[in-house]
Amino acid sequence: MNKWWQKSLMIAVAVLTLGAIPPSHMLWESLLDDKAHNDSQPAQEKDKQVLYDWIDPGEFYFADPSILHTVHKSAEEQAYLKFGSRIGPIIGEEFQRAILPNMQQAIDMHLAKMGSAELRKLAISEKPSGDHAEKIFHIYDMETNKDAIRFHVRTEKKPQQGYFFNFHYHVADDNFQQHITLGDIYWSKNTPPKWLS
Template sequence: MKKWWQKSLMIAVAVLTLGVISPNHLIWETLLDEKALSNSQSSTGNDKQYSFDWIDPSELYYDTHPSILDTVHKAAEEQAYLKFGTKIGPVIQDEFETAILPNIQRAIDLHFAGMDTETLRKLAISEKPSGDYSEKIFHIYDTETSKDAIRFHVRTEKKPLEGFFFNFHYHVAEDNFQKHIALGDIYWSKNTPPKWLS
């Protein structure tokens, strides 16, 4: 009888939530744990009655508030598109979204995921990418000390016989921003690209 209840509950939740809550077996095993059933069970002869305390799964398993890192990811994407401007942005947008942006987000996660929430709340993203042919896309810095923690840049490079590429990379404070950590390249063309922010 327990299996029947478990399957019925799983189907009912899946239908009611339109599949938002997946039938993760850990959830259902917790809800329908043998010990919980035996504690809440009152039996008189062969007549068994079960009572369940309904727990809203969204309270236990989902965090609907955006995390600090998600907010940083969105701000990073906005600053990148601001830097590209209307001439470069539409041309490289698809490749940027598939090849470079995930690497930027991984780099942010790699360097900040281990920090506590209080430290993360002190971080901010610079809001003015540099124009002309300067490299700065954005910097993430500590608002209390105004010191950069990580710098994301893009450099225009001309490779002989190939043309112009945009080289995306970042620098970290740990090595005093000396090392270029590659995020990827996007090919432009053999023609000189326009200035940033144009």
């Protein structure tokens, strides 16, 4: 927003409220900071960042918790298969600590919306994409072969910083349009090897 619009808006509110809301109020500061922050972000960094710390795993009820355990275990196996022997040993510890818990909570959150009959029809794809493709695994319905959730990792090069692995997922609810970030892992300034290598 232009500076003169900001000043005009503050003056108009101060006059209309007879000074009850002064221009130095915290509301104005947070409004202006949020607007400035949003304007300065590039379009691709406006992707939704989800923080799962507030989710209590105990609040989800699953009639058969073994299904959930199987999905979690398969998700971890597919991720390490995707990393291969060159990337896995280097990022494995950080993946276990920062990304895998978010991945498991995202699975819990989305599968909690399904009934037990729907859960029994779910499977995890077993072939992560190699080369430079993003796919880690998809959770899909075995009867219809339609994906419910797609978990991906993208290699990003950030100027002056180097290469990062951006872990994210997409859901069928919005036709896989929204990019929901799980977290980033730094690689180095050198180009990472291809997936599955």
